[in-house]
Amino acid sequence: MSLFRPACAAFARRLCTAQPHLEHTSQSPLLSLVLKHRALQPRCRPFTTTRRYLAQVVDTPSTPTVPHVPKRTVRIGPLPEGRVNDGTIRRIFGAGMSATDGNNVLRILHHRRTAGSLADYGVDNLGKQYTHVDRAMAIKGLEWLRERYPIDEARAAEDWAEKEANRIQYELWLADPETESKYKDPARAYREQMEKEEEERHQQERDERKIGILHVGKSQFERNIEEKRRERLDEITRVAEEKEQKERDMEAKLESGEWVRTPTGTQLMKPGQTTYVDIFGREQVSRRKEEAEKYQKLSNTEFSSPEEMLAKTTLAQRLYPMSAFVLFTVILSYGFAHFYLPPSPSYRLFPDVSPTLATIGALLLANGVVAIAWRAMPLWPFMTRYFMHVPGYPRAIQAVLNVFSHVQYEHFLANMMVLCLVGPVCHDLVGRGTFLGTYMSAGAVGTLVSLYWANLGRGNICAHSVGASAAIWGISALYLLLTDQETLKIPFVKDQEVSFWPKMLLVAFIAMEIRTVFRKKSQNDHASHFGGMLVGISTAGYIRATGALGRKEGLPEGVQANAGVDSKTVDVGAIAKEGIKELKDSLTKNSK
Incomplete structure (x- = not known):
């Protein structure tokens, strides 16, 4: 054997x-x-x-x-x-x-x-x-x-x-039990050996005799050595028994047919699960799917149907709180745009960076942080409650927070790319106060229009709305109605320009949006887009009528002016180069 x-x-x-x-x-x-x-x-x-x-x-x-x-x-x-x-x-x-x-x-x-x-x-x-x-x-x-x-x-x-x-x-x-083949496992054999040695030690202590000041038998040092050895072997035995118990449990699960071994055979997993190797080189069973299902269930509302959702609140309870909050946001935005004055360079965090680059960078950072937060599954219940607008069960704060929220990377990259194209030229034109006031008001009003369209019109009452599209449409409409630039320089092509008709471009954008609504099934929140455009058009009309833009003196030069571009020309490539140069210079100076 x-x-x-x-x-x-x-x-x-x-x-x-x-x-x-x-x-x-x-x-x-x-x-x-x-x-x-x-x-x-x-x-x-x-x-x-x-x-x-x-x-x-x-x-x-x-x-x-x-x-x-x-x-x-x-x-x-x-x-x-x-x-x-x-x-x-x-x-x-x-x-x-x-x-x-x-x-x-x-x-x-x-x-x-x-x-x-x-x-x-x-x-x-x-x-x-x-x-x-x-x-x-x-x-x-x-x-x-x-x-x-x-x-x-x-x-x-x-x-x-x-x-x-x-x-x-x-x-x-x-x-034939008289043979020497008695069945023993190492743990039991060691335990019996230890019991026998313990009995012999007690017998030896009983037989010790004192001879003057000397003692016959093992010294205290030898006893300490034996005690340490016994503790170490006890720990080895305990680990071996736990391993055997784990193997027995694994075999019992395998016999049920509901579990299979992992590729290395060290653990069990259910069919369909995957494994990965952690930073310590150990094989781990991936439970991402189960975790995602758990937090998805916590993120869902307790309603099983749209009728049950609408029965929870009345029409007034859905419309009035957000309406009051959006009105308050618009008033604050108007006050900020009207009374804002550029700070002294000594009070700025990055004095060597133009206000345009600092404002656009702050918006990109805020949107990026929220997009990363959506990747953390434990945050899903909190994010869906405050950073996602649901017309059937709204919360007032969602009117502003959902403007900074992007669940999908494609949605985030598309909106941020448009913000980087339109934001600098609009900021250079109207200044930080009007730019940020229009941005926040357009996002909030766009969310409110989506709420009214879903509850009073033909919108989806259970739709989930997120994204900065309404705010970007607002600053785009503001820029296209106020700018006097006539030519557009083609990026990466030397000395190539085309004619630029901003007001016609805005009309084309509005027509394309209307066509998408009536001729194509889309998952975009078109009501919020129209709400953002309405804010941009209203702001541009107010500035044209009152001459508020002309009365503001001492506006700092923007990125395009610092790049030496003609005021009648839109040069996106020069704006990007100047922004990168300013950022490099600021980082280099701060490091020194």
């Missing part, structure tokens, strides 16, 4: 490798190999490291006999994905096989694969009630299972072979 267990693993792997040609004999090949090896070798005393059995010492008759071993009950669990449909059963076994018998045959075969007994039993002897299932049909079912639920059959066969070796060894000892 000392040579049996290494051969067991190789024998099991060889049986699993020849999968399509499983043979069945009247006697188990594993039992035949054990009995043959035992007949050739003298009896010895091996140890095993897996399952442990408790044997009772009884009086052994002169002629040992193999005791009666009760028949083991095997519990076969369901398939990982549940019952297989009738069409699949007919495709595997043919029309003559019923759906119930076909599912039971697949369950038996899959249990043998996961338990490792396929290497010993093969595909034959499925049971008395399945004698009509011939070998060819069983092999077809086995091939289907291997394709649908791939597992490491060789590893399972090795574990099965080791368990069978332990069982047979234990039965042989029951037949």
Whole structure:
């Protein structure tokens, strides 16, 4: 038996490798190999490291006999994905096989694969009630299972072979308990050894005699050494027992058929899960899908239908709070635009950066932080409650916060690209106060128009609205109605310019938006776009009518002016180069 267990693993792997040609004999090949090896070798005393059995010492008759071993009950669990449909059963076994018998045959075969007994039993002897299932049909079912639920059959066969070796060894000892082959695992053997040494030590202490001031026996130093050694071995034994218990738990889960081993075989996972290697090189089962489902459930509202959502609040409760909040936001924005004065360079955080670049950079940073926050799943309940506008169950603060919110990276990049194109030229034209006032008012009014359209018009009451589109439409309309620039320089092409008609461009944008609403099904919040345009047009009209822009003197030069571009020309490339240059100079100066 000392040579049996290494051969067991190789024998099991060889049986699993020849999968399509499983043979069945009247006697188990594993039992035949054990009995043959035992007949050739003298009896010895091996140890095993897996399952442990408790044997009772009884009086052994002169002629040992193999005791009666009760028949083991095997519990076969369901398939990982549940019952297989009738069409699949007919495709595997043919029309003559019923759906119930076909599912039971697949369950038996899959249990043998996961338990490792396929290497010993093969595909034959499925049971008395399945004698009509011939070998060819069983092999077809086995091939289907291997394709649908791939597992490491060789590893399972090795574990099965080791368990069978332990069982047979234990039965042989029951037949002849006077031999030295008493079944022990390392933990029990060590524990018995420690108990024996402890008893000897106590006996030695009792036999110690004092001779003057000397003591016969071990010194205190030697006792401390033994105590440390005993504690260390106790810890090793505890770890070994925990590992054995973990392996037993894993085997029990594998037998149920609901779990499979990970690629390295160190853990279990359910079919469909994935694994990854952490920074310490350990294999971990990915639970991102389960975490996403958990936080998605926490983020959803408690309503099961639009009618239930509308029944929770009245029309006045949905419209009035946000209307009052948006009105307050517009008044604050007007006050900021009217009374804002550029600060002295000594009071600025980055005095070497133009106000235009600082304002656009702050907006990009705010939108970027919120976009990154959407990637953290624990924040989903908070983000959906305050940074996402739902017309059927609104909160007033959503009118402003959803303007900085972008869930998808494509949406974020598209809006920020337009902001980088239109923002600098509009900021240079009207200054920081009017620019930020229009930006915030357009976003808030756009959200309010979307709320009214969903509750009083034909909008979707359950839609989720996010993004800075309304605010960007507002500053775009403001710039196109106020600018006097007539030419547009083509970026990356030297000395190439085209005519620029800003008011006609705004009309084209509005026409395109109207066409999209009536001729194309789109997921864009067009009501908020029109609300943002309305704010930009109203601000431009007010400035034209009152001459507020002309009365503001001392506006700092913008990025385009610093780049030396003609005031009648729009040069996006020069604006970008000047912005990068200012940022580099500021970082270099601060580092010094």
